[in-house]
Amino acid sequence: xxxxxxxxxxxxxxxxxxxxxxxxxxxxxxxxxxxxxxxxxxxxxxxxxxxxxxxxxxxxxxxxxxxxxxxxxxxxxxxxxxxxxxxxxxxxxxxxxxxxxxxxxxxxxxxxxxxxxxxxxxxxxxxxxxxxxxxxxxxxxxxxxxxxxxxxxxxxxxxxxxxxxxxxxxxxxxxxxxxxxxxxxxxxxxxxxxxxxxxxxxxxxxxxxxxxxxxxxxxxxxxxxxxxxxxxxxxxxxxxxxxxxxxxxxxxx
Amino acid sequence: xxxxxxxxxxxxxxxxxxxxxxxxxxxxxxxxxxxxxxxxxxxxxxxxxxxxxxxxxxxxxxxxxxxxxxxxxxxxxxxxxxxxxxxxxxxxxxxxxxxxxxxxxxxxxxxxxxxxxxxxxxxxxxxxxxxxxxxxxxxxxxxxxxxxxxxxxxxxxxxxxxxxxxxxxxxxxxxxxxxxxxxxxxxxxxxxxxxxxxxxxxxxxxxxxxxxxxxxxxxxxxxxxxxxxxxxxxxxxxxxxxxxxxxxxxxxxxxxxxxxxxxxxxxxxxxxxxxxxxxxxxxxxxxxxxxxxxxxxxxxxxxxxxxxxxxxxxxxxxxxxxxxxxxxxxxxxxxxxxxxxxxx
Amino acid sequence: xxxxxxxxxxxxxxxxxxxxxxxxxxxxxxxxxxxxxxxxxxxxxxxxxxxxxxxxxxxxxxxxxxxxxxxxxxxxxxxxxxxxxxxxxxxxxxxxxxxxxxxxxxxxxxxxxxxxxxxxxxxxxxxxxxxxxxxxxxxxxxxxxxxxxxxxxxxxxxxxxxxxxxxxxxxxxxxxxxxxxxxxxxxxxxxxxxxxxxxxxxxxxxxxxxxxxxxxxxxxxxxxxxxxxxxxxxxxxxxxxxxxxxxxxxxxxxxxxxxxxxxxxxxxxxxxxxxxxxxxxxxxxx
Numbered sequence: 054x055x056x057x058x059x060x061x062x063x064x065x066x067x068x069x070x071x072x073x074x075x076x077x078x079x080x081x082x083x084x085x086x087x088x089x090x091x092x093x094x095x096x097x098x099x100x101x102x103x104x105x106x107x108x109x110x111x112x113x114x115x116x117x118x119x120x121x122x123x124x125x126x127x128x129x130x131x132x133x134x135x136x137x138x139x140x141x142x143x144x145x146x147x148x149x150x151x152x153x154x155x156x157x158x159x160x161x162x163x164x165x166x167x168x169x170x171x172x173x174x175x176x177x178x179x180x181x182x183x184x185x186x187x188x189x190x191x192x193x194x195x196x197x198x199x200x201x202x203x204x205x206x207x208x209x210x211x212x213x214x215x216x217x218x219x220x221x222x223x224x225x226x227x228x229x230x231x232x233x234x235x236x237x238x239x240x241x242x243x244x245x246x247x248x249x250x251x252x253x254x255x256x257x258x259x260x261x262x263x264x265x266x267x268x269x270x271x272x273x274x275x276x277x278x279x280x281x282x283x284x285x286x287x288x289x290x291x292x293x294x295x296x297x298x299x300x301x302x303x304x305x306x
Numbered sequence: 307x308x309x310x311x312x313x314x315x316x317x318x319x320x321x322x323x324x325x326x327x328x329x330x331x332x333x334x335x336x337x338x339x340x341x342x343x344x345x346x347x348x349x350x351x352x353x354x355x356x357x358x359x360x361x362x363x364x365x366x367x368x369x370x371x372x373x374x375x376x377x378x379x380x381x382x383x384x385x386x387x388x389x390x391x392x393x394x395x396x397x398x399x400x401x402x403x404x405x406x407x408x409x410x411x412x413x414x415x416x417x418x419x420x421x422x423x424x425x426x427x428x429x430x431x432x433x434x435x436x437x438x439x440x441x442x443x444x445x446x447x448x449x450x451x452x453x454x455x456x457x458x459x460x461x462x463x464x465x466x467x468x469x470x471x472x473x474x475x476x477x478x479x480x481x482x483x484x485x486x487x488x489x490x491x492x493x494x495x496x497x498x499x500x501x502x503x504x505x506x507x508x509x510x511x512x513x514x515x516x517x518x519x520x521x522x523x524x525x526x527x528x529x530x531x532x533x534x535x536x537x538x539x540x541x542x543x544x545x546x547x548x549x550x551x552x553x554x555x556x557x558x559x560x561x562x563x564x565x566x567x568x569x570x571x572x573x574x575x576x577x578x579x580x581x582x583x584x585x586x587x588x589x590x591x592x593x594x595x596x597x598x599x600x601x602x603x604x605x606x607x608x609x610x611x612x613x614x615x616x617x618x619x620x621x622x623x624x625x626x627x628x629x630x631x632x633x634x635x636x637x638x639x640x641x642x643x644x645x646x647x648x649x650x
Numbered sequence: 651x652x653x654x655x656x657x658x659x660x661x662x663x664x665x666x667x668x669x670x671x672x673x674x675x676x677x678x679x680x681x682x683x684x685x686x687x688x689x690x691x692x693x694x695x696x697x698x699x700x701x702x703x704x705x706x707x708x709x710x711x712x713x714x715x716x717x718x719x720x721x722x723x724x725x726x727x728x729x730x731x732x733x734x735x736x737x738x739x740x741x742x743x744x745x746x747x748x749x750x751x752x753x754x755x756x757x758x759x760x761x762x763x764x765x766x767x768x769x770x771x772x773x774x775x776x777x778x779x780x781x782x783x784x785x786x787x788x789x790x791x792x793x794x795x796x797x798x799x800x801x802x803x804x805x806x807x808x809x810x811x812x813x814x815x816x817x818x819x820x821x822x823x824x825x826x827x828x829x830x831x832x833x834x835x836x837x838x839x840x841x842x843x844x845x846x847x848x849x850x851x852x853x854x855x856x857x858x859x860x861x862x863x864x865x866x867x868x869x870x871x872x873x874x875x876x877x878x879x880x881x882x883x884x885x886x887x888x889x890x891x892x893x894x895x896x897x898x899x900x901x902x903x904x905x906x907x908x909x910x911x912x913x914x915x916x917x918x919x920x921x922x923x924x925x926x927x928x929x930x931x932x933x934x935x936x
Contacts, residue, residue: 137831149822238565263567304499
């Protein structure tokens with residue numbers, strides 16, 4: 054479904070732009086229909102860069118990202134706008150995902166308005182309330198501002214908001230690293246539940262081995278911009294072959 | 307064991323729009339000499355506020371009552387100028403978020419040495435002596451390039467190195483009490499292991515009590531001697547690490563442990579109530595699987611369930627699967643008992 | 651003593667006295683402009699040579715000028731000219747500057763670089779010198795004065811808006827908005843504008859004060875409103891020759907300029923304190 058081949062991206066830094074950092078270095082992987090694919094790695098290994106390239110926020114230096122046979126990396130901006138319905142993203146910091154100047158209701162209603170999913174105001178309202186109800190946010194909280202609701206609530210809302218346009222692929226960029234364990238369990242349960250319900254594919258990016266182990270079917274391990282090992286979750290966690298993966302496993306507390 | 311720090315009936319509230327909102331409710335907590343006490347709980351349960359109260363770092367709109375005794379000395383109502391002699395010498399803290407806790411325009415070595423140079427009685431310390439001390443500690447914490455890192459700026463260091471710099475700042479004066487706030491929040495898996503290693507080494511080398519504020523249960527499990535679990539501003543369970551984390555009695559502790567990825571990822575129902583609208587009676591009752599009518603009334607006291615293991619729950623221990631454990635008596639009673647034992 | 655001083659400072663901060671005083675003064679000014687026809691005692695352009703150079707008295711509260719016109723009435727009438735000119739300049743330049751800053755700041759790239767260098771060139775000139783040059787080319791008159799000041803003033807807003815946008819455009823919620831399927835203009839006007847608006851508003855209220863001063867200086871030099879319409883700057887200029895024996899001719903328009911500049915500056919400072927989130931009380935314990 055999503056096919057990434059030989060993707061490269063480097064950033065230039067230094068006073069004369071003379072230092073080159075290969076953030077993502079020749080990586081390839083595929084995500085199949087209805088699968089949860091995990092991407093593990095330490096901070097600064099290029100996981101986030103990869104997810105940003107798939108979302109089209111960054112242009113890759115070389116390589117291709119194909120979604121259902123269509124090339125994403127060279128796509129025009131207005132074509133991308135239509136693609137947004139198919140590919141959605143959940144970010145790391147839940148409170149930063151919402152516009153701080155608009156209410157929770159408006160934030161949730163936005164995808165409905167953008168894609169004209171509701172025919173009338175009433176329909177829009179009922180859809181938003183449905184969204185709020187499904188994640189246990191009370192209706193009178195819909196007039197609050199994003200910083201007034203808790204991180205867990207905001208993250209669950211950002212997940213249902215992303216799912217409200219019925220995407221085929223959801224990218225989760227460390228969705229629980231800012232959350233507490235009890236809230237993390239709620240968020241992950243929600244992601245898994247929605248995935249079962251709608252059969253979407255998920256690219257789950259995280260550094261938390263336990264979470265990846267609990268969620269993903271296939272896993273790729275990244276280090277310094279390269280994928281060092283890829284396989285089924287069972288293989289990776291029980292029989293890690295690459296030294297970096299082994300090192301990662303041993304750092305579990 | 308001697309109590310280094312005794313917190314009695316601590317209440318902390320904040321004035322918000324002229325209305326006081328109570329955050330910490332009747333908190334009693336002892337930290338003994340040389341022990342590591344982990345305070346665990348969800349974001350916003352008041353664990354960091356407790357830390358700030360100990361360190362006199364609460365914002366101006368806070369209302370505090372109760373008592374905090376440090377080595378038999380009341381510190382809560384001390385003037386800031388007096389307390390400053392303690393803080394930075396005997397009581398130190400390691401703040402959370404290493405990337406924002408360092409002054410970006412000051413060299414790290416200078417920032418670390420500042421806490422000794424700033425003190426009156428240490429002013430005679432020549433800068434060179436302090437510098438060698440600082441480099442010593444840097445070496446001890448396995449900061450790469452030991453001495454040359456002294457002249458680096460925080461932005462030149464990685465997150466883990468910044469964390470270590472903050473820790474070295476905390477231990478430079480050989481404090482008796484170190485308050486460590488969320489050392490593993492939002493950091494990478496490998497770094498978390500590093501932090502764990504550093505802290506456990508420190509524990510062996512230094513004679514220093516630590517209060518570890520965290521929501522990372524595995525970390526608390528590996529490091530702490532005792533664990534206190536906080537929920538909505540109250541301690542709901544406190545005791546030896548093995549007792550609390552292996553045989554939790556309070557339903558909240560049980561739920562918290564069950565929700566960690568390695569322990570089954572079970573979802574606890576409901577959410578922590580807002581401080582502005584707390585339920586009557588037991589604060590956990592709306593989420594509690596064992597809640598009964600009596601939970602809705604009065605206050606639930608911390609009671610001793612087994613030796614030094616206190617739980618704030620109305621449930622009789624006999625009703626749960628932990629049949630072997632039984633309540634001995636009320637908290638006050640045990641307090642008297644222990645005093646009696648110490649007197650003998 | 652020191653304690654009392656702290657209390658006073660604390661009181662000023664907490665109650666945001668600046669905002670109240672500034673707001674009250676500005677309201678008075680605006681009321682005066684609206685009610686000018688009622689407040690005036692004489693026709694501001696009516697000459698009465700027999701009553702020239704009169705010191706302030708019951709009939710002429712601020713005295714009269716060399717042509718025997720009532721200075722009080724002229725100052726009141728002048729407030730209309732000054733305030734309308736200043737508000738038009740501020741609104742126009744803020745609108746132009748903000749839109750330019752938002753669009754080019756968000757787009758980035760070579761066009762942004764070019765436009766911002768142009769802005770830099772504008773900013774390199776002292777405002778008054780540049781406005782003087784533009785007015786000389788365009789000729790004198792109220793409209794040309796407005797154009798002249800706008801020409802340079804918009805750059806401040808463009809800089810401000812662009813600076814904010816560059817910071818904001820990498821925020822996660824902007825990326826989230828992009829991911830949701832907003833196009834460029836939706837992001838600029840639905841997301842960036844509201845987030846920049848508060849800062850722009852503060853800059854506007856702070857700017858009115860200085861623009862009143864610029865207008866006055868330019869009219870003092872004879873580039874603004876033409877006689878006989880009463881402009882504060884022109885009135886000071888008229889009075890400068892008679893400063894030694896009838897100082898009221900320049901004094902009262904001067905005081906009005908000072909008063910209005912001060913009130914708008916106080917309002918701007920007050921607004922800034924109000925909007926600055928650090929001043930707000932919070933319950934978040936983390």
